[in-house]
Amino acid sequence: MQLYHHPYSLDSQKVRLALEERGIDYTSYQVNPLKARNMDATFFRLNPSAKLPVFRNGECVIYETLEIIRYIERIVESTQGFCEDSNQEKVEEWMKKIQAWSAKTFTLAHIPDKHRLFVSRFTRRVVIARMAESPDLASLYHMKLREAYETEEKLKDAALVRRSEEQLDHLLDEVERQLRETHFLCGDAFSMADAMFVPVLARIELLGLGEKYISCRPGIEEYWKVVKSRHSYRVVIGKFFSGWRKYKTLFSTFSIVFIRNVLKRY
Numbered sequence: 001m002q003l004y005h006h007p008y009s010l011d012s013q014k015v016r017l018a019l020e021e022r023g024i025d026y027t028s029y030q031v032n033p034l035k036a037r038n039m040d041a042t043f044f045r046l047n048p049s050a051k052l053p054v055f056r057n058g059e060c061v062i063y064e065t066l067e068i069i070r071y072i073e074r075i076v077e078s079t080q081g082f083c084e085d086s087n088q089e090k091v092e093e094w095m096k097k098i099q100a101w102s103a104k105t106f107t108l109a110h111i112p113d114k115h116r117l118f119v120s121r122f123t124r125r126v127v128i129a130r131m132a133e134s135p136d137l138a139s140l141y142h143m144k145l146r147e148a149y150e151t152e153e154k155l156k157d158a159a160l161v162r163r164s165e166e167q168l169d170h171l172l173d174e175v176e177r178q179l180r181e182t183h184f185l186c187g188d189a190f191s192m193a194d195a196m197f198v199p200v201l202a203r204i205e206l207l208g209l210g211e212k213y214i215s216c217r218p219g220i221e222e223y224w225k226v227v228k229s230r231h232s233y234r235v236v237i238g239k240f241f242s243g244w245r246k247y248k249t250l251f252s253t254f255s256i257v258f259i260r261n262v263l264k265r266y
Ligand SMILES: N[C@@H](CCC(=O)N[C@@H](CS)C(=O)NCC(=O)O)C(=O)O
Pocket: 008, 009, 010, 011, 012, 033, 038, 049, 050, 051, 052, 053, 063, 064, 065, 066
């Protein structure tokens, strides 16, 4: 089994937490979207949407986070004879709710314009360079270029950004109510719904918005402490983003993007 992913990608974090929690071995390929590695022809041919994560098991290639996690659960059932629990319907319900919140608008809206536009311009230049190298993929690369322009336009729409914040608030309120009754989202054991939710909290913290969204919800604040002490969290997220590590991770990416930009090495 192979997973193409990156620590920056929220959906990749969800899948990696699921794999870690279920103890499944896989070959890991990191594809850094900030360095526009997802635009390299080898990855782009595998997934012309250029999105992460991508999971492959032999002939079976899966591009959707929810589908990958459901597939992981089927592997666990068939190999370890372990059936998640009787809460399967609840788990499914929560997973859909969590996946329905798109972190993209929220994340980009909370990154300073200067940094966001710098990366966006770099990505577009990489796409144009890759297009010249692989003309057979030109129309698909064009779609990515259009998508990049559309994303910038969307971010100018204050109502859209506000809607994404309201959706997050609504999701967090629901979680808070649930955590007054159970330790985790679907009972007193960590489930795949938690594997999908933890990266949402990590994203909030990474953007420096913990006070606004986490500290004001005591149930979530306590839950956040608990999940952060799990091995899966440390391996998938903590290793890259806890405390000073986040500066190291971001600095190493940004310095490479900066140098490639100066040298025009797209
Ligand atoms: N359909 C995908 C969407 C995944 C997705 O949006 N991935 C983001 C990172 S979390 C991505 O790769 N963005 C890069 C791009 O759009 O070029 C899923 O549900 O897994």
